[in-house]
Amino acid sequence: MIDYDYKIPTSLEEVMGLLKEYGNKATLIAGGTDVMVKIRNTRKAPDVLISLRRLEALRYIRKNSGYHIGALTTHRMLEQSDLVKSELSALHDAASQVGSVQVRNVATVGGNICNAAPSADTAGPLLALDATAVLEGPGGRRRVPLTEFFTGTYRTVRQPDEVLIELDIPEGMAQFGSAYWKHSRRKAMELPLIGIAVAIKLSEDRGEILDSRIALTVAAPTPIRAYLAEDFLKGKPFTDEVLQEAGRIASSTDCCTIRTSLRCEAWYREDMVRVFVPRMAKLAAERSKK
Helix, strand or coil: CCCCEEECCCCHHHHHHHHHHHHHHEEEECCCCCHHHHHHHHCCCCCEEEECCCCHHHCCEEECCCEEEECCCEHHHHHHCHHHHHHCHHHHHHHCCCCCHHHHHHCEHHHHHHHCCCCCCCHHHHHHCCCEEEEEECCEEEEEEHHHCEEECCEECCCCCCEEEEEEECHHHHHCEEEEEEECCCCCCCCCCEEEEEEEEECCCCCEEEEEEEEEECCCCCCEECHHHHHHHCCCECCHHHHHHHHHHHHCCCCCCCCCCCCCCHHHHHHHHHHHHHHHHHHHHHHHCC
């Protein structure tokens, strides 16, 4: 039998008190779709699980001088939000493909990000949307760009006594169209073989690429941005040849460290990055018209 204490605080202040009391013996749990699987697979558990399920104040999607998403917002909430679907399309693409409806009803965006799996579905879109993580701890509140949040496979800058409370997306991203592709073997519950998120901003005549963001998952030990490909696109004409070259750059070792795994060969992942960066850029551009 796997044994642990289970605490259900009703406020963030109470969570902080429990983290201070139990320190490294405690683990935070939100939806539990990652934490409980890990406990069952390893047959090991922390001494204390601190549930965040009653912190309803951290479940929200707001637009106010930017976009603000509470850490306990579920993937189902993102999937059903008209605001997310129309203005943060890549995030909607990702959230609607996480697990099953039952999983999406409980799995949270904060948990997906803090678990820091290289394959995290929402990590790519949030990177492409220039998201910032807002953390709360004993020293107060601090903001960390998501590009600096992941430090390794299943590792982040979040300290044991901190709680992720919000993900912020700049207001300027409303000028970008965005799209995400989860490439997998089948239309069912499984991890992506590769994930590609693209956000793009075009000139008024739609002939020039003013700015872009390209994010990849399962292409390195952490979700990453393909900065060289982004730099290449800036100021270039919006043509098939330019987009194909961006895909080639994004798939190169200068941008990522794609590896062979039990699920997929490296060469195939590289090919899919080359193929889907242009496709997602075109879809993002089409969405930006609206």
